[in-house]
Amino acid sequence: MADRRDEVLQTVARLIAEVVGDEWMQWGENKAITVETSFSGDLELESIEFVALAEKLQQQYGRGVDFVGWLSGKELDEIITLRVGQLVDFIVERAPATIEAVPEGRR
Amino acid sequence: MQELGPGSGADVDAAQPPIVMLHGLLLGSLASWYFTAAPALARSRRVILYDLRGHGLSQRVPGGYGVRAMAADLRALLDALAPQPVALVGHSWGALVALRLALDQPARVTRLALVEAPLPPGRLDELRAFAARDPRDMAAALPASLRAALDGGGRRGARLLAALAFLTGESSALADVAAEPDVPDDVLRGVRCPVLLAYGTDSSCLPVGERLARVIPGAHLARLSGGHYLHLDATAALTHALEVFLAEARPHA
Numbered sequence: 001m002a003d004r005r006d007e008v009l010q011t012v013a014r015l016i017a018e019v020v021g022d023e024w025m026q027w028g029e030n031k032a033i034t035v036e037t038s039f040s041g042d043l044e045l046e047s048i049e050f051v052a053l054a055e056k057l058q059q060q061y062g063r064g065v066d067f068v069g070w071l072s073g074k075e076l077d078e079i080i081t082l083r084v085g086q087l088v089d090f091i092v093e094r095a096p097a098t099i100e101a102v103p104e105g106r107r
Numbered sequence: 108m109q110e111l112g113p114g115s116g117a118d119v120d121a122a123q124p125p126i127v128m129l130h131g132l133l134l135g136s137l138a139s140w141y142f143t144a145a146p147a148l149a150r151s152r153r154v155i156l157y158d159l160r161g162h163g164l165s166q167r168v169p170g171g172y173g174v175r176a177m178a179a180d181l182r183a184l185l186d187a188l189a190p191q192p193v194a195l196v197g198h199s200w201g202a203l204v205a206l207r208l209a210l211d212q213p214a215r216v217t218r219l220a221l222v223e224a225p226l227p228p229g230r231l232d233e234l235r236a237f238a239a240r241d242p243r244d245m246a247a248a249l250p251a252s253l254r255a256a257l258d259g260g261g262r263r264g265a266r267l268l269a270a271l272a273f274l275t276g277e278s279s280a281l282a283d284v285a286a287e288p289d290v291p292d293d294v295l296r297g298v299r300c301p302v303l304l305a306y307g308t309d310s311s312c313l314p315v316g317e318r319l320a321r322v323i324p325g326a327h328l329a330r331l332s333g334g335h336y337l338h339l340d341a342t343a344a345l346t347h348a349l350e351v352f353l354a355e356a357r358p359h360a
Binding site for chain 1: 109113137138143146149150163164261262263266339342
């Protein structure tokens, strides 16, 4: 499970870098992403970038990992203070195996 | 553009029209709805969110911020994604765009939820006061949640300021707002679909909601505790009002 968690963390970190794009070099260099990293306070991810990240995660892990449903159970304040580890835990819980993508309608 | 819907284990209610949600000018993006009312609505419905031109991750274009140009964008989006009738939810400028489509193509719109629609558009006190500021000073006029983004002057604050500086300084957005005509009462009387009006009790737009409630046949005015950014100030109450309104049976079904 620890391995799976590391693996998901690596993937999440890579997708964050993709979303931040060119600015990653400027802003991300000194920010190693760990489970303690907060999306807002540490990464300063814009809300619209968080949406783009969720889309990439959905492509990566399939519809079974329902980010929108997960977010809908949270208050806005909670979303703002989210840490990378909480997202990783959610993914590990919903997609425990090393499947890259779950095909549509198959769960 | 983002398309939301029920996760695995639940089905989209195919009998219900998709919901298309439009955000407000300058500060809005599809994230305005994505992090507030959209997820709850998407539990049983197909929900389409998009960035208006020049906003969010949409291309930063110099012109075409008027209601008619944006309604043409919406029509093109619907042609591609949802040719069937849809329910529209709009905040502020997005509400005016939704209203325009309902007036121009009534067969296309089953229900219309107008959140804090400003009319006449150019006279919205808050927007005029906001637009008169230097982009760097605009921060002081932002809702608390966005103001927090600017504290510390980091990456997110810099991006927010750059987006505002483009829209207010390098695009026709403010000129288009100033030039936007009112929608006369006799035109408003022609709205045929059920209408929900949601306005904040602390918003300078509240009298607009009262006017629309008098003029649009059968329109219901919900007064919610909050200001112009009602999706942020009264997220739960607004989401509930939208859920109830959008789930009502179609009048001619």
